[in-house]
Amino acid sequence: MRLYVTPASPWVRRVRVCIDELGIGDRFEYVQTRWPHAWGTRTVEMPADFVEATPVVRIPALVADDVTLTDSHSIIDYLDGKFGNHRLLAADGPGRWKAQETNALACAILEAQIMRRAELLRIGADRSDDFIAKMRDRGLRCFAALEKQVPSFGDAFDLAQITTAVACGYDDWRYGPAWREAAPTLTGWYDTVAQRPTMKATEPAETPER
Structure with a gap:
């Protein structure tokens, strides 16, 4: 699986901590993204593979064999269900x-x-x-x-x-x-x-x- 990341984002950190807590870090290729300071107020040009993975142009973005997910909520839900048996967040109840x-x-x-x-x-x-x-x-x-x-x-x-x-x-x-x-x-x-x-x-x- 490919995960687009940057060390400044708390959304990315949230996913990465979950990955490490589940013990599945070896399943990922971490792709470091680069962001000019204009990201906060203007459209910025990003590499084509990143834009394809996340048309909303935000991180984290996960590219797996069966699905591409573009926010931390869905990424964690997917990983916790697939690899953690809902250990991080109960499925219901x-x-x-x-x-x-x-x-x-x-x-x-x-x-x-x-x-x-x-x-x-x-x-x-x-x-x-x-x-x-x-x-x-x-x-x-x-x-x-x-x-x-x-x-x-x-x-x-x-x-x-x-x-x-x-x-x-x-x-x-x-x-x-x-x-x-x-x-x-x-x-x-x-x-x-x-x-x-x-x-x-x-x-x-x-x-x-x-």
Whole structure:
């Protein structure tokens, strides 16, 4: 299978942690994509094989023998069902929906983080400080909501916990410690799971430019 990646994307990291937690990393060819800073506000030219795999031109994108998938949600669902027997997210039942409650909050943070980053890459008067603040505040509200979810976290490092940890790690890397003030219990939890080999191996780094 071929997976298009970049080390700066929390969506990519979410998939890669899941892959490593399932122990299937040797099944993949990882294709490093390169993105100019204009990606946030303009159409950018990308290699033909990447555009064919993902016409929406976003990452991650998975090309398998039987299917091509173009977002982290469907990729994880596919891999967990095919290789993990739904170990990361239950296929049905109350446990699935409780996990999705946490997962949805963490995904909302990832969305806000990326929209905030895209706006920060705008140059000059076109940049909206109000929009940047709106995305920051949305993220902090969701971190505060996740703070209440920590007591329900089980022993398994499942998809809800993986996505939460990725959100914490991205804010630490890109925006600093403000989220920690909003969620001190979550902070303690994150500092522990951040030491997992799957998290250490996927720590974020800047995306290569052209």
